[in-house]
Amino acid sequence: MEVVIRPADELAVLAADVIEARLREHPESVLGLATGSSPLKVYQELIRRHRESGLSFARARGFTLDEYVGLPTDHPERYRNVIAEEFVDHLDWPAEQVRGPDGLAEDLIAACASYEREIKDAGGVDIQLLGIGSDGHIAFNEPGSSLASRTRIKSLTQQTRRDNARFFDGDIDQVPVHCLTQGLGTISEARHLVLLAAGEEKAEAVHQLVEGPVSARWPATVMQFHPHVTVLVDEAAASRLELADYYRQTYASKPDWQGL
Numbered sequence: 043m044e045v046v047i048r049p050a051d052e053l054a055v056l057a058a059d060v061i062e063a064r065l066r067e068h069p070e071s072v073l074g075l076a077t078g079s080s081p082l083k084v085y086q087e088l089i090r091r092h093r094e095s096g097l098s099f100a101r102a103r104g105f106t107l108d109e110y111v112g113l114p115t116d117h118p119e120r121y122r123n124v125i126a127e128e129f130v131d132h133l134d135w136p137a138e139q140v141r142g143p144d145g146l147a148e149d150l151i152a153a154c155a156s157y158e159r160e161i162k163d164a165g166g167v168d169i170q171l172l173g174i175g176s177d178g179h180i181a182f183n184e185p186g187s188s189l190a191s192r193t194r195i196k197s198l199t200q201q202t203r204r205d206n207a208r209f210f211d212g213d214i215d216q217v218p219v220h221c222l223t224q225g226l227g228t229i230s231e232a233r234h235l236v237l238l239a240a241g242e243e244k245a246e247a248v249h250q251l252v253e254g255p256v257s258a259r260w261p262a263t264v265m266q267f268h269p270h271v272t273v274l275v276d277e278a279a280a281s282r283l284e285l286a287d288y289y290r291q292t293y294a295s296k297p298d299w300q301g302l
């Protein structure tokens with residue numbers, strides 16, 4: 043696990059570099075997309091590169107992490123709409139090549155199984171972007187999630203509903219109670235996990251993710267088992283890391299030939 047502590051703008055450039063390098067070499071890559079505020083600057087940077095230097099997504103495929111259950115098709119917070127609005131619609135990426143779990147399916151269990159199959163049939167995810175919840179969730183895998191879990195229905199914690207109420211006119215009652223989410227086992231199969239976190243409210247979750255004992259209490263700790271993880275954090279999100287100086291030194295002395 044590599045921890046990089048830099049200002050948020052620089053982190054977005056680093057994450058965009060990882061994705062651009064992959065796409066230039068393998069235009070048919072499979073990208074794992076996260077919603078939430080954490081990856082927004084990365085998306086903006088990639089849109090800029092698409093416009094200014096021709097970075098193409100035309101042959102790539104994309105899979106989002108999660109979706110609320112029951113939000114109507116035209117709801118602006120439906121994650122399919124969010125990812126289209128903030129990212130995909132600004133690129134040369136055909137909409138049908140970007141998939142998400144179907145939170146409006148009549149049979150939600152079947153929808154989860156079919157989403158797992160789609161990811162597998164695409165050859166798995168090459169680069170998975172991730173944010174982290176203040177309670178340590180990744181995607182919507184709340185505390186108590188099995189570390190081996192697959193795409194399934196979950197209930198959101200009150201803390202996550204409170205955190206996300208800012209996207210629903212500040213009204214927690216508008217935040218759905220249920221969601222569909224890739225499981226921790228599903229996410230762990232992506233070949234490179236790139237997690238972004240900024241702000242003091244993420245500091246404890248980041249500390250647990252990097253330095254805590256692996257436990258379903260802090261679901262992101264499952265990433266400690268993964269062979270290729272990049273954790274991109276600003277100073278505030280890094281403020282509870284016990285070995286922050288070591289991570290800084292390691293990054294400062296990183297050999298030029300070694301990418302993230």
Ligand SMILES: N[C@@H]1[C@@H](O)[C@H](O)[C@@H](COP(=O)(O)O)O[C@@H]1O
Nearest residue numbers: 077078079080173174175181182
């Ligand atoms: N389901 C999403 C996650 O995928 C996201 O990473 C996290 C953090 O969100 P943000 O980046 O807005 O802080 O919470 C949301 O609930």
